[in-house]
Every structure is written in structure tokens, then in C-alpha cells.
Amino acid sequence: MLKKIFGLSCKNTCKYICLFCVLFSLAACSTKKSKEDLLDLERKAGYNNVDDIVFVPDLPDDDETPLSAIDKQVLGTGSELGQPISDEDWKDVVLHYKYFTRKKRDSFDRFIERGELWLPHIRKIFKDNNVPEEIAYLAIVESGFNPTAVSRVGATGVWQFMPYTGTKYGLTQNAWIDERRDTYKATKAAAAYLTKLYGDFGNWFLAIAAYNAGEGKISRALEGTGGADNFFDLSRKNYMLQGKTQLKDETKQYVPRFIAVSKIMKNLDLLGFKKPNPNAALKTETIEVKGGTDLVGLAKSMGMRWEDFAFLNPAFRRQISHPRELNTVYILSEGKDKALAFLERQESRAFAGWKDYTVKKGESVASLSKKFSVPVLMLKKVNPNLSDRPKAGTIVMVPSSKAALRETLDVTPAFEASSKSKKDKTRTIAEINTKGRFYTVSSGDTLYSLSRAWGTTPDLVRKANKMRDDELIRIGQRLVIPGDVELPDNYEVPPVTRKKTLKSEQESSSKTKKIETVKKQDKQEPAVKENKKKDKQTTNANSELKTNNTTKNKSYTIVKGDTLYSLARKNKTTTDAILKLNNFKSANDIKIGRNIKIPQ
Known part of the structure; x- marks a missing residue:
């Protein structure tokens, strides 16, 4: 199976073996469990590469060195699988034993380190399902305990499930999640599959x-050889089979390789390997998240980096959970209360009203932005790996309606391209809209798509930015987002002409280099300029506070459909002003039936 997983041409073998050695030599010496050290575990386990690069020949060459007394003792260790092996069949087992204890000893060390995280869980699941715990070592043969391992034929995860078999045993696979990479669920599926296979063959x-070749392949081979007594008998009689019914060398060596690995794992002390730390397994808890949950926000609520969260939850393929399904999330016990509190808040499901959209031929991010009235930056934030010109058939997450987009804008952190300020990270787009903040134009944005997303008109955007009627926006241009906008009920966005769109794209492209130069110059501004900026911000803040203190207020009872943003827009005020006046912490305090004060 390892060759199937890590199969390489002879031409590239040397190159990848060298790369393997470099990667595996970077490991740290100790295992840690705190959330601050999760990435250390990730680097140590070698999960940074999707494909674990290990070349294992079907039958390793003999290094011609004799077995020591310890080697013979190890190979003589008993097995709970209880099947005798002839001296002739032992030859292949010995070759794999030598390969892992000598030539690839450093690789095996890495497998052991990875096993610290997962082996206790695998053993328990196997024990609960009456699968011999010794078979837990099959995970080394399959993937070296790597949850993100992907074979050249698409087998994935610690247990290397193919898509069909994974689905058959309950592992969900779609554009949002691949549970073959969920080691806990995949191990339960592997236990069920192995139990079924044992029932088939006894x-x-x-x-x-x-498990390696498929039950159909083994069944046909047994039938073709007249009913071999056991695996080794079947392997010896392989010459009796014709064409595709013959066992591949990979399968013939799969069981001997497993036996060798099992002998080594049972005798780590004797062989001088470092034994796994039984207390190193991550102590996690599971929680269920509803559709459209912001997983990045969930991670931040627990004080975790996204990389740490993804390490615990490698099954997620996006930073948002499936909009219409419940999903299991693994968290460290210490963060559970904070996680549950976050999931109660409105912003935790900012994308619940979004849906999957299949990109059609000829569509681009720019055209999608226009079609769904979503700023390009938001599309790319929600779909992190989305290219400017995605291939037809690509699944993209988009709002299912204008109402869904507006709900997202009300609670989602602003997508400000050039902002590096930590101060702005928690502001919502709705707050920025009503306060006349800034937005940096990205490729594909148009005046019309932006004005739609901001709930304003192209004319008001032009007016706020002192633009001529015929002036077009440019990539990198900082636009003032007009606030305090009240649109007429019958307002319709003017149609976009093809001529203007093309001209805008051409003009945007020609300005890119100049903008990049300006950005570099901005980064090199002296500290004096930053201090002046801070002084100005302080003055403005004091002025705003003074204004708020002298403003008249009115009383209002919240009804169904009200949001913080809609109330601010309707009353020509700002979201900040409403929050401050009512001593509210966030938009979550806007609840039906609640009486609030609104500044006039």
C-alpha cells in the first residue's frame, strides 16, 4: 500500500529520498500538548506536506548483514493474530524488518512520533470494535499516521480510504469537508471495514x-487457486492466476511488511527506538456546529491560530462549515466554554444564508462579483483558494439572496485589502459603511457592484469621492464609503455597459505598477507621520464624543427585521452611536421587543 500511497518513478526516487531525509531531520525532541505548541506538533509530525514523501520498494534489497541475537528475539515475538509462518515466508518479513530498522530507521522514528498523537485513540476504537489492537500498526503501513496523506490514486488520510469505500463506511466527502482526514471517524470506519473483511475470509x-487489494480481488484469487489455505499459500500460488486476477507485488508484500512493522512496534526498547509517550495523545472534546459557522472566528474565540485549529480539524476544506449541515469540531478541553459562547452569537453564523455555486465556462471573479453584488475581496475571503479566473465546475460560496448578503455585511469583519491596523480588525462592514470609512478597490470591482454591497448608489459614491460622472474606479484606489444613506424604495441600480467595463479593466491594469510603488513608499513613511495621524484620530474621537453627549435622543422598540445597521441607516446615525448610547457591546444586543434610545 505504501507504494500506492507514495509511489514514485525510479527516475525521481533519489531526489525524493533526499527531500524526505531533510524534512524528517527537522523534528523536535519532545512532545507537547498545550495549544501554544500545537504547531510544534504539526511540524514535528511532518504534516506540512500533503503527500508524505517516502519511497518503499515492494521488496527491499537485502543488506547482506546477519541478524543479531536481538533481531532474532524480536522476530520471534508472538502475535495475537495467531497464524504460523513458514521459514520460506519469513524471508520477505526479514527484508522489511531490516529495511525499517536500518536503512529507514529515521523514517520509522518519525512514524513513532506521529503515533504518539493517534495510537491510543486507534487502539481504543479497535478494542471497542473487537479488532485485534495489533492491527492498529497497519496505520504505519498505510500512511505513517499522517491524516493529510494523499496517494497518487486519491486514497486519503491515516487509513487511506478511497472515495467510494469511504462513503460506503460513512465518511462524508464534499466541497466543504473530507472525513477521510478525520482520524477518529476514519478509524471507526476502518474498524468496521476490517471486521467485515474478517467475516468474509475468516x-x-x-x-x-x-484491505489493500479489495475483497473482490482476494475472493477471485482464492477461487482461481482452488482455495488457498491462507495468505502465504495464496501468494505462493499466484503463478496459477492469469492476467488481472494475479496479485500485484504490492499486495504480496503488504502483509509481510505489516508483520515486520508489528514486530518492531512491540519491541521498541530492545531495538533502541524511543517509545511513544502514552500521555502525549491530544485530549480533545467534540462540539457540533451549525451550517455556515465561521470556523476562523471560532478558533479566535478560543485564542487559537487558524493553523492550530486546522491541525485539530484537518477534515475541513474551507474556513466555513457547510451552510446546511451539522459538523463535528474537535477542540481542546480548555477552550470549550469560550467556543460554546461564540456559537451562541449572531456573528458565528455570518454565512448561514450562503450557498454553493458552480462556476460556468467563461466566468471570472469579476463577473461573479457583479452577478451576486459581492465585493471581490469578500468573495476571495470566503473562498480562500479562488483564482481570478476559476475553472468551469469550481464550487464557489456565494450569498443565496440579497438579504443573506446584508446579514453577512451587518456582522462580518470588514474586508479591507490594504489595512494592516489591528485597530480595525473587529469593525464590521456595517459600521464602516455608516461612518464613511474607506475601501480599497480590488480587481473585478465595479462602482455598481460596490454600491450595491454598501446599500448606496453609484451617484452617492461618486459624490463622496469627488469623482466626475464619467470617471472610472481603479485597482488600489481608496474609496470613501458613504454613510448615512437612505435609498428610495423604488431605486434600481443602473445597468453596466460593456464598454465601460472593458475600459475599467484596461485602466485598472495599467495602474497596477504605479499603485504597488505607492504602497512601498507608504511603508517607508517616517514615524513622525504616524504620530500625527494618531494625534488627529484622538482629536476626532474627542470631537465625536462631545457631539454625542449633546445629541437629543428618541425612544424606539425593536421589531422583527430590525438590525443595528438598518436602524442606523433609517435614523441617519451610526451604529457606534447607537451602541454607545445604549451601553451595548455588539449588534447581538438588538433584540425584538427591546426598548432602546436612538440619537437624533
Whole structure:
């Protein structure tokens, strides 16, 4: 199976073996469990590469060195699988044993380190399902305990499930999640599959061979050889089979490789390997998240980096959970209360009203932005790996309606391209809209798509930015987002002409280099300029506070459909002003039936 997973041409073998050694030599010496050290575990486990680069020949060459007394003792260790092996069949087992204890000893060290995180969980699940715990070591043969390992044929995760088999045993796979990478769920699926195979063949070695080759392949091979007694008998009689019914060398060596690995794992002390720390397994808890949950926000609520969260939850393929399904999330016990509190807040499901959209031929991010009235930056934030010109068939997350987009804008952190200020990170787009803040134009944005997203008109955007009627926006241009806007009920966005769109794209492209130069110059501004900016901000803040203190207020009872943003826009005020006047912490305090004060 390892060759299937890590298969490489002979031409590239040397190159990848060297790369493997470099990667694996970077490991730290100790295992840690705190959330601050999760990335250390990730680097140590070698998960940064999706494909774990290890070349294992079907049958390793003999290094011609004799077995020591310790080697013979290790190879003589008993097995709970309880099947005798002839001296002839032991030859292949010995070759794999030598390969992992000598030539690839450093690789095996890495497998052991990875096993610290997962082996206790795997053993418990196997024990609960009456699968011999010794078969837990099959995960080394499959993937070296790497949850993100992907084979050249698409087998994925610690247990290397193919898509069909994974689905058959309950592992969900879609554009949002791949549960083959969820080691807990995949191990339960592997236990169920192995139990089924044992029931088919009545022999664990044949069941293990079928895990590699498929039950159909082993069944046909047994039938073609007249009913071999066991796996090794079947392997010896392989010459009796014709064409595709013959076992591949990979399968013939799969069981001997497993036996060798099992012998090594049972005798780590004797062989001088470092034994796994039984207390190193991550102590996690599971919580259920509803559709459209902001996983980045969930991670931040627990004080975790996204990389740490993804390490615990490698099954998620996006930073947002499936809009219409419940999903399991693994968290460290210490963060559970904060996580549950976050999930109660409105902003935790900012994208619940969004949906999957399949990109059609010829569509681009720019055209999608126009089609769904979503700023380009938001599309790219929600779909992190989205290219400017995605291939037809690409699944993209978009708002299902204008109402869904507006709900997202009310509670989602602003998508400000050039902002590096930590001060702005928690402001919502709704707050920025009503306060006349700034937005940096991205590729594909148009005046019309932006004005739609901001709930204003192109004319008001032009007016706020002192633009001529025929002036077009440019990539990198900082636009003032007009606030205090009240639109007429019958307002319709003017149609976009093809001529203007093309001209805008051409003009945007020609300005890119100049903008990049300006950005570099901005970064090199002296500290004096920053201090002046801070003084100005302080003055403005004091002025605003003074104004708020002298403003008349009116009383209002919140009704269904009201949002912080809609109230601010309707009353020609700002979201900040409403929050301050009522001593509210966030938009979550806007609740139906609540009586609030609104500044006039």
C-alpha cells in the first residue's frame, strides 16, 4: 500500500529520498500538548506536506548483514493474530524488518512520533470494535499516521480510504469537508471495514490483504487457486492466476511488511527506538456546529491560530462549515466554554444564508462579483483558494439572496485589502459603511457592484469621492464609503455597459505598477507621520464624543427585521452611536421587543 500511497518513478526516487531525509531531520525532541505548541506538533509530525514523501520498494534489497541475537528475539515475538509462518515466508518479513530498522530507521522514528498523537485513540476504537489492537500498526503501513496523506490514486488520510469505500463506511466527502482526514471517524470506519473483511475470509492476514487489494480481488484469487489455505499459500500460488486476477507485488508484500512493522512496534526498547509517550495523545472534546459557522472566528474565540485549529480539524476544506449541515469540531478541553459562547452569537453564523455555486465556462471573479453584488475581496475571503479566473465546475460560496448578503455585511469583519491596523480588525462592514470609512478597490470591482454591497448608489459614491460622472474606479484606489444613506424604495441600480467595463479593466491594469510603488513608499513613511495621524484620530474621537453627549435622543422598540445597521441607516446615525448610547457591546444586543434610545 505504501507504494500506492507514495509511489514514485525510479527516475525521481533519489531526489525524493533526499527531500524526505531533510524534512524528517527537522523534528523536535519532545512532545507537547498545550495549544501554544500545537504547531510544534504539526511540524514535528511532518504534516506540512500533503503527500508524505517516502519511497518503499515492494521488496527491499537485502543488506547482506546477519541478524543479531536481538533481531532474532524480536522476530520471534508472538502475535495475537495467531497464524504460523513458514521459514520460506519469513524471508520477505526479514527484508522489511531490516529495511525499517536500518536503512529507514529515521523514517520509522518519525512514524513513532506521529503515533504518539493517534495510537491510543486507534487502539481504543479497535478494542471497542473487537479488532485485534495489533492491527492498529497497519496505520504505519498505510500512511505513517499522517491524516493529510494523499496517494497518487486519491486514497486519503491515516487509513487511506478511497472515495467510494469511504462513503460506503460513512465518511462524508464534499466541497466543504473530507472525513477521510478525520482520524477518529476514519478509524471507526476502518474498524468496521476490517471486521467485515474478517467475516468474509475468516483470517486476519487475508482480511489485511483485502484491505489493500479489495475483497473482490482476494475472493477471485482464492477461487482461481482452488482455495488457498491462507495468505502465504495464496501468494505462493499466484503463478496459477492469469492476467488481472494475479496479485500485484504490492499486495504480496503488504502483509509481510505489516508483520515486520508489528514486530518492531512491540519491541521498541530492545531495538533502541524511543517509545511513544502514552500521555502525549491530544485530549480533545467534540462540539457540533451549525451550517455556515465561521470556523476562523471560532478558533479566535478560543485564542487559537487558524493553523492550530486546522491541525485539530484537518477534515475541513474551507474556513466555513457547510451552510446546511451539522459538523463535528474537535477542540481542546480548555477552550470549550469560550467556543460554546461564540456559537451562541449572531456573528458565528455570518454565512448561514450562503450557498454553493458552480462556476460556468467563461466566468471570472469579476463577473461573479457583479452577478451576486459581492465585493471581490469578500468573495476571495470566503473562498480562500479562488483564482481570478476559476475553472468551469469550481464550487464557489456565494450569498443565496440579497438579504443573506446584508446579514453577512451587518456582522462580518470588514474586508479591507490594504489595512494592516489591528485597530480595525473587529469593525464590521456595517459600521464602516455608516461612518464613511474607506475601501480599497480590488480587481473585478465595479462602482455598481460596490454600491450595491454598501446599500448606496453609484451617484452617492461618486459624490463622496469627488469623482466626475464619467470617471472610472481603479485597482488600489481608496474609496470613501458613504454613510448615512437612505435609498428610495423604488431605486434600481443602473445597468453596466460593456464598454465601460472593458475600459475599467484596461485602466485598472495599467495602474497596477504605479499603485504597488505607492504602497512601498507608504511603508517607508517616517514615524513622525504616524504620530500625527494618531494625534488627529484622538482629536476626532474627542470631537465625536462631545457631539454625542449633546445629541437629543428618541425612544424606539425593536421589531422583527430590525438590525443595528438598518436602524442606523433609517435614523441617519451610526451604529457606534447607537451602541454607545445604549451601553451595548455588539449588534447581538438588538433584540425584538427591546426598548432602546436612538440619537437624533
